[in-house]
Amino acid sequence: MNEDYQLLKIFSGRANPSLATKIAQYVGIPLGQATISSFPDGETFVKFNENIRGRDVFIVQPTCPPTNHNLMELLIMIDAAKRASAARVTAVIPFYGYARQDRKDQPRVSITAKLVANLLVAAGANRVLAMDLHAQQIQGFFDIPVDHLTAxxxxxxxxxxxxxxxxxxxxxxxxxxxxxxxxxxxxxxxxxxxxxxxxxxxxxxxxxxxxxxxxxxxxxxxxxxxxxxxxxxxxxxxxxxxxxxxxxxxxxxxxxxxxxxxxxxxxxxxxxxxxxxxxxxxxxxxxxxxDVAPLLGEAIKRIHTGMSVTSLFEVDGKKINL
Structure with missing residues (x-):
């Protein structure tokens, strides 16, 4: 394993484990081991099966259908990682559910995209890595850094x-x-x-x-x-x-x-x-x-090592303006 990535850990929820596996393969580290199961009443149980104390933890979990289940699973994984003394927890959300509810466009409705951002921060996320958010302004809903990639x-x-x-x-x-x-x-x-x-x-x-x-x-x-x-x-x-x-x-x-x-x-x-x-x-x-695993994997490598992700917004010398 590359010495630069000895403190890097990538884990997956149950929403898209195949993508998480490909991301870990691109980075060149094994996918982290965690037990994720459900109680008979539907409650989610999470346990990390390896030491993550002082580690830079990335949790891959798109909040796709079943949206509420996958979102709650992500929140529990973040909380478990923080309680296991991870140095930093980054929520890798290739697809951000509830993104279409990003404004109060009629009376007495929730700005649910902002609520989800608050929940992620309250759970303990230190950073978010997302891709093609439905609206650019969602980045501003977070009080933590957001790396917003595009496909x-x-x-x-x-x-x-x-x-x-x-x-x-x-x-x-x-x-x-x-x-x-x-x-x-x-x-x-x-x-x-x-x-x-x-x-x-x-x-x-x-x-x-x-x-x-x-x-x-x-x-x-x-x-x-x-x-x-x-x-x-x-x-x-x-x-x-x-x-x-x-x-x-x-x-x-x-x-x-x-x-x-x-x-x-x-x-x-x-x-x-x-x-x-x-x-x-x-x-x-x-x-x-x-396959977007190389794109997300490269972003994870650069975030972990403190490098810029700006070059990920260029193709053949042309800059992508979102």
Missing amino acids: VPVFYKYLETNSLLDLVVVSPDVGGIKMASTYSQLLGKGLALVVKKRIDAYHTEADFVVGDVQGKDVLIVDDLTETAGTVVSAANILKKKGARRVFAGISHAVLNQIGINRLRDSQLEALITTNSVPVPMVEGIRLTVL
Whole structure:
């Protein structure tokens, strides 16, 4: 083991152990051993099975469905690590659940993204490492350092080696225009926007397209899909406007059965996503899952050794502006 990493420990909750294993392999250390189980009434029990006193501990746990269960498990792991005298505890949250509840957009509702941030700090987290938060301002909800990565370099490398004809990058809604613009600038491709309206939590409706997609390959980019309503309605209207083929690049594919059914019946040629959360391989959907373990692993190495993570926001000499 590299001497620089003798005090480094990486542990995994039960949300995405395969990703944690790949991260540890990239760093070059064994994945830490912990016992995580549930009592008959559903309570979570956590015990670290090795000495972590004075160690730099990283706990990998996306808060994907079952969201509340995985969040509570992460909080308990952080608390157990602090009580075991870990020198520093970093919560590695590839997917940050509750991120869509980041503002008070109607009367008498919670800003739950802020509540979750408070809970993580109260549990004892000293630092957070996240990827493609739904809203940039969530970083400001924390009173501890937050390293916010993006999967853009991972998607960029894939897209550069899988050329698409006369590509146009599309944002499926106004809120995603900055991410789409980033992809457009890096790839040197055109940019378009789908204007939509949300009917309810499960349904959206695309109204019109701003930009030229006639006869072109189209890449819809977004941070998250669950019910696939936004991306599917965008794909449908893009095809109506003459797009040749429609692809989707989504950082977090937190798919439920509604989303899977919609994708099967959609105009999408393929869905490209990452392993930030477990992604089931489903018949009838052309799915490509990109590995973000090297990205997260490199960030962990640099955080542990006190190095800058700025270079992780550059690809082929081009800076990524989030």
